[in-house]
Amino acid sequence: MSGQDRLGWFQGDAAACQPPQAGSGRAWRLVLLGAPGVGKGTQAQLLHERLGACQLSTGDLFRAARGQDPCQLTPALAEAVACMQRGELVPDTTVLALIRERRNCLRCRGGFLLDGFPRTLPQAQALDELLAREQVALDAVLSYEMPLELIVERLGGRRTCTQCKAVYHVVTRPPQKAGVCDLCGGTLFQREDDKPETIRVRMQTYLQSTAPLIDYYERQGLLRRVDANGSPEEVLQRTLTLLHDGRSV
Ligand code: AMP
Numbered sequence: 001m002s003g004q005d006r007l008g009w010f011q012g013d014a015a016a017c018q019p020p021q022a023g024s025g026r027a028w029r030l031v032l033l034g035a036p037g038v039g040k041g042t043q044a045q046l047l048h049e050r051l052g053a054c055q056l057s058t059g060d061l062f063r064a065a066r067g068q069d070p071c072q073l074t075p076a077l078a079e080a081v082a083c084m085q086r087g088e089l090v091p092d093t094t095v096l097a098l099i100r101e102r103r104n105c106l107r108c109r110g111g112f113l114l115d116g117f118p119r120t121l122p123q124a125q126a127l128d129e130l131l132a133r134e135q136v137a138l139d140a141v142l143s144y145e146m147p148l149e150l151i152v153e154r155l156g157g158r159r160t161c162t163q164c165k166a167v168y169h170v171v172t173r174p175p176q177k178a179g180v181c182d183l184c185g186g187t188l189f190q191r192e193d194d195k196p197e198t199i200r201v202r203m204q205t206y207l208q209s210t211a212p213l214i215d216y217y218e219r220q221g222l223l224r225r226v227d228a229n230g231s232p233e234e235v236l237q238r239t240l241t242l243l244h245d246g247r248s249v
Helices: 009-011 040-051 059-067 073-087 092-101 122-133 146-156 198-211 212-219 232-245
Strands: 027-032 054-057 113-114 140-145 159-163 166-169 222-227
Touching: 009 059, 009 073, 027 040, 027 212, 040 054, 040 113, 040 140, 040 232, 054 059, 059 073, 059 092, 059 113, 073 092, 092 122, 092 198, 122 212, 140 212, 146 159, 146 198, 212 222, 222 232
Parallel strands: 027 113, 027 140, 054 113, 140 222
Antiparallel strands: 159 166
């Protein structure tokens, strides 16, 4: 995808990156917050297409690293992969070491869309320090919000193809034949972490560690709340309106 090779993000500051072309003529520096299942990753992708800034997802970083030869990984990334494989949240010190290795992405003239970072208060405080040192400021922190019950319903209905990984929803995007992928005929399954009991646990972790960031950024006057209910395009339009006139919609 043009302007989002994210080499610097995936490989660290030593990598030569193709800077993104800012879509609207200015560089946006945004943080995206939201509980699992609100569609934050989809919005980050759509915002990249409209605004030009790269989607910098810590989750993507860890998933990409998991598929690499362990000898090729920086020490911080190797530790993060080990934590993920044990099913743990990656410790702040490791996440922050990774972010520091990628500070070029924070001073990129194309701006950035931070997705999945910061996730805890110490991470948010460290990000503030890092940005101050780089003399760059956040434009806004987008908080994608949706009632818990709706999130559980959304994630609980999601089905994934065992073969081609296409994603369906039993209510909003059902396959033509129940349980069978329209594209490749593969069997559809429900991911372990999309089961209602697991969703509630993930939500609990979000409420405990990440939700306090909403107050943190509200106090800084940066928070913009976005109603995450609706189609991805509707939510994108709300976000763009909000960014351009500075009000929550
Ligand atoms: P995500 O795709 O954002 O849900 O991230 C996938 C996994 O990566 C999470 O469940 C965490 O284990 C880990 N992870 C991603 N970002 C962070 C972060 N900022 N702090 C700690 N762990 C993270």
